Amino acid sequence: MSEAVGTRICVAKFGAAHGVRGEIRLWPFTEEPLAVTSYGPLESQDGTRRFEIEAARAAKDHLVARIKGVTTRTDAERLNGLELYVARDKLPPVEDDEFYHADLIGLAAVTADEIRLGRIVAVHNFGAGDIIEIASDEGGDSLLLPFSNAVVPTVDVKAGRAIVVPPGEIDGDDRGHASSPDDHAQDG
Structure with missing residues (x-):
């Protein structure tokens, strides 16, 4: 068995x-x-x-x-x-700062400000890289985020949590910025 x-x-x-x-x-x-x-x-x-x-x-x-x-x-x-x-x-043991993707399942997903986003319930790969799925504690739709160092800078398996930086909060990411007509105006 x-x-x-x-x-x-x-x-x-x-x-x-x-x-x-x-x-x-x-x-x-x-x-x-x-x-x-x-x-x-x-x-x-x-x-x-x-x-x-x-x-x-x-x-x-x-x-x-x-x-x-x-x-x-x-x-x-x-x-x-x-x-x-x-x-x-049957797999090689991991170092202290390493983990298997399976170790992510069940970790609390929190922001750097300790705001709880939910729990990691899956790691997917649809061909363009790993994606973590975070289920909210309140229910509703899951949050799907790239599993990258920028979005998930810290994974602490022993503490049972991963620090998650939502993409709109990553330095240099202006995708969350709403543009206005003045943003595209050229100096005369």
């Missing part, structure tokens, strides 16, 4: 099929892409399916993998989008 999701880390995601012999694109979330091949069998989120990587090679921005038991393009197509997990204890 698998560990609870809290003790497992999402390390990769299957992409589209590659070719006709069952190879599949594999999008690793590890610092070193090929490290994902050294963790042993990978599991689906619910732990009911296991996948063994028989071989993997680097491609442009992903890996191309051969998975045990996946021998046709149709087999590979059925796996597209499936996230893959391993037990946390």
Whole structure:
């Protein structure tokens, strides 16, 4: 039986099929892409399916993998989008100032002035970089913000919080500034 999701880390995601012999694109979330091949069998989120990587090679921005038991393009197509997990204890330990994205889930999101924004409930990546999702304590729509050093300058896992600087408050960010006709006037 698998560990609870809290003790497992999402390390990769299957992409589209590659070719006709069952190879599949594999999008690793590890610092070193090929490290994902050294963790042993990978599991689906619910732990009911296991996948063994028989071989993997680097491609442009992903890996191309051969998975045990996946021998046709149709087999590979059925796996597209499936996230893959391993037990946390199979991963290298983190330094004091490092963390896994999974460690962000549940942290309080507060501003530098200690105003609570809510709790981090997810880390997404839709292709343009990591996005944190903050659920407000009052309910309503979640806040989606880029997970960057400018927006999230401090993550303190031990204290259970992350400092969040809303984009309109970042130095040099004038997107929150409403322009007036005078802003565009030229000196005569």
